[in-house]
Amino acid sequence: MRGHALALVVFGAAALTPLVLHDGFFLDSLILILMWGAVSGAWNVAGGYAGQVSLGHSAFFGIGAYSAALMATRWNASPWLGMLVGAVVATGAGLIIGYLANRLKGPYFALATIAFSQVLLIVASRWRAFTAGSEGVPVPFRPGLWTLGFASKVSWVYLVLGLALAVYAVQVYLERSRVGYQLAGVREDEDAAQALGIPSRRLKVVAVAASAALTSGCGTLWAQYVGFVDPFYVFSVDLSIRFALNTIIGGIGTAMGPFVGSILITSLETFLRATFSDVRGGLVGIYLIIYGCLLILVVRFIPRGLVGWFGERFRAMGLHARA
Amino acid sequence: MLELDAVTKRFGGLTAVGKVSLRASPGEILGIIGPNGAGKTTLFNVISGFYPPDEGRVLLDGRDVSHVPAHRICALGLCRTFQLVKPFGNLSAEDNVMIGALTRLTSVAAARNEARRVIALCRLEAFAGAPARSLPIGLRKRLEVARALATKPRLLLLDEVMAGLNATELGEMVTLLRRLHGEGLGLIIIEHIMAAMMRLAQRIVVLHHGEKIAEGTPEAITRDPRVVDAYLGEEFVLADA
Numbered sequence: 158m159r160g161h162a163l164a165l166v167v168f169g170a171a172a173l174t175p176l177v178l179h180d181g182f183f184l185d186s187l188i189l190i191l192m193w194g195a196v197s198g199a200w201n202v203a204g205g206y207a208g209q210v211s212l213g214h215s216a217f218f219g220i221g222a223y224s225a226a227l228m229a230t231r232w233n234a235s236p237w238l239g240m241l242v243g244a245v246v247a248t249g250a251g252l253i254i255g256y257l258a259n260r261l262k263g264p265y266f267a268l269a270t271i272a273f274s275q276v277l278l279i280v281a282s283r284w285r286a287f288t289a290g291s292e293g294v295p296v297p298f299r300p301g302l303w304t305l306g307f308a309s310k311v312s313w314v315y316l317v318l319g320l321a322l323a324v325y326a327v328q329v330y331l332e333r334s335r336v337g338y339q340l341a342g343v344r345e346d347e348d349a350a351q352a353l354g355i356p357s358r359r360l361k362v363v364a365v366a367a368s369a370a371l372t373s374g375c376g377t378l379w380a381q382y383v384g385f386v387d388p389f390y391v392f393s394v395d396l397s398i399r400f401a402l403n404t405i406i407g408g409i410g411t412a413m414g415p416f417v418g419s420i421l422i423t424s425l426e427t428f429l430r431a432t433f434s435d436v437r438g439g440l441v442g443i444y445l446i447i448y449g450c451l452l453i454l455v456v457r458f459i460p461r462g463l464v465g466w467f468g469e470r471f472r473a474m475g476l477h478a479r480a
Numbered sequence: 481m482l483e484l485d486a487v488t489k490r491f492g493g494l495t496a497v498g499k500v501s502l503r504a505s506p507g508e509i510l511g512i513i514g515p516n517g518a519g520k521t522t523l524f525n526v527i528s529g530f531y532p533p534d535e536g537r538v539l540l541d542g543r544d545v546s547h548v549p550a551h552r553i554c555a556l557g558l559c560r561t562f563q564l565v566k567p568f569g570n571l572s573a574e575d576n577v578m579i580g581a582l583t584r585l586t587s588v589a590a591a592r593n594e595a596r597r598v599i600a601l602c603r604l605e606a607f608a609g610a611p612a613r614s615l616p617i618g619l620r621k622r623l624e625v626a627r628a629l630a631t632k633p634r635l636l637l638l639d640e641v642m643a644g645l646n647a648t649e650l651g652e653m654v655t656l657l658r659r660l661h662g663e664g665l666g667l668i669i670i671e672h673i674m675a676a677m678m679r680l681a682q683r684i685v686v687l688h689h690g691e692k693i694a695e696g697t698p699e700a701i702t703r704d705p706r707v708v709d710a711y712l713g714e715e716f717v718l719a720d721a
Contacts, residue, residue, distance in 0.1 A: 335582050335591070342579040345568035352528060352562070354554030354583035354631055 197415030199371035208344030213270030221376025251369025255362030408462030511681030569613035580630030
């Protein structure tokens with residue numbers, strides 16, 4: 158279990174919580190923490206491990222949400238099927254975005270991804286005949302695993318926990334496998350990677366496409382849980398920034414970073430919203446200001462995020478203990 | 481075996497490399513010298529697949545590789561280092577070398593072993609766990625060589641790996657390169673340190689304004705008046721005499 162201690166604590170605590178706490182508000186927070194952690198982990202595959210920082214990942218999230226919701230409402234199809242179709246469509250979109258990553262660097266790539274998500278927003282909110290336009294799509298509730306309808310939040314906790322573990326496993330694979338090391342090389346210095354025989358362009362495209370497919374899968378589950386797909390939410394820049402923010406604060410390029418970031422940001426947001434929602438509207442948006450300050454502090458003082466920072470401290474302590 | 485057939489590379493109106501032909505036999509040490517801006521590094525970029533030549537051909541074992549991308553050139557057994565070293569800064573020295581080894585090996589464990597072997601060969605054991613960015617320039621140059629070696633090349637292109645080394649480090653690098661040559665590795669070396677070049681190179685090609693102005697044994701090159709004019713200078717000849 159070397160290196161998995163933090164994961165064991167976090168996911169173990171998540172698995173035990175429903176046995177102790179039955180309060181719907183807490184369980185809902187837990188589900189959202191795991192959900193946003195999982196999407197941020199999916200973002201991390203491209204943004205962290207491959208170094209392709211996207212600010213348009215809501216595009217893939219929305220593709221997953223819409224695929225399942227539309228297939229369920231129009232053809233009565235299972236959301237699992239919708240998830241599969243969404244993942245295929247998102248992979249295709251990811252290949253296009255990944256191709257762009259080979260043309261555009263850094264901020265230009267990030268801008269292109271924002272533009273991509275906004276194009277999808279326009280399509281989804283205007284194409285009334287197909288997507289129901291700006292009204293959004295209510296997801297029909299049909300109880301059962303095949304139709305992904307659970308009245309109990311406890312079932313959702315375990316389902317989303319499974320998703321989180323799957324995303325965690327993908328990230329761990331990227332830390333320890335051949336392709337993961339090669340991606341690290343590409344991220345650190347693309348010229349050197351190419352000189353050492355690494356097909357950097359292909360790897361970047363594959364990483365972005367895999368990240369897109371995972372993000373889309375999360376989008377499907379989210380839509381089934383919330384029960385409604387609003388184009389202005391699922392394709393929003395806010396959402397894309399949330400995925401990046403969780404990961405950067407928790408630790409970019411680390412497997413637990415997105416989850417640690419999500420615990421902090423999601424609970425903070427829930428707390429702040431609950432606290433300031435009564436104050437006649439004036440302070441409702443204050444959580445955004447606090448987000449911004451946190452991001453500045455993290456980037457300035459602990460650029461490797463909480464997991465990276467604590468990891469270094471623990472390693473240093475271990476060395477002292479041995480010495 | 482590497483062969484260049486009238487290779488030309490232009491940047492806008494500037495001809496960085498003009499109609500350069502040369503060949504390097506298997507296991508040979510070929511030196512490339514010339515003043516700054518002579519086109520040496522551009523020539524390396526063309527050979528290693530980073531720039532396609534505008535004219536002429538690059539042949540590796542008789543096969544035209546002029547338009548083969550860099551990563552495939554490496555797979556064909558030709559690896560290069562960079563004059564401005566490009567370590568994977570946040571990774572450990574060992575991981576740097578291991579990423580090179582993974583080009584030939586699919587198993588991470590096997591690549592890890594191979595990296596340890598190459599690190600020992602290059603005498604970097606004491607720094608294996610250190611992040612590459614923390615190493616001083618001399619060690620970073622050696623890491624650059626180690627990483628390239630881990631890809632198991634038959635021909636290695638070294639772009640000023642001795643610049644900036646102190647006398648001890650320089651001696652170690654020359655010893656290492658001689659040893660690799662003894663094991664059958666071919667080397668093409670760009671270098672300004674003539675003392676090291678004279679000890680290593682079997683043949684030297686001189687570039688000036690992108691063109692090959694001379695080619696021959698180190699002894700012949702240092703007596704060639706065109707080379708003295710363009711690059712070495714009278715002082716070198718006098719000091720040598």
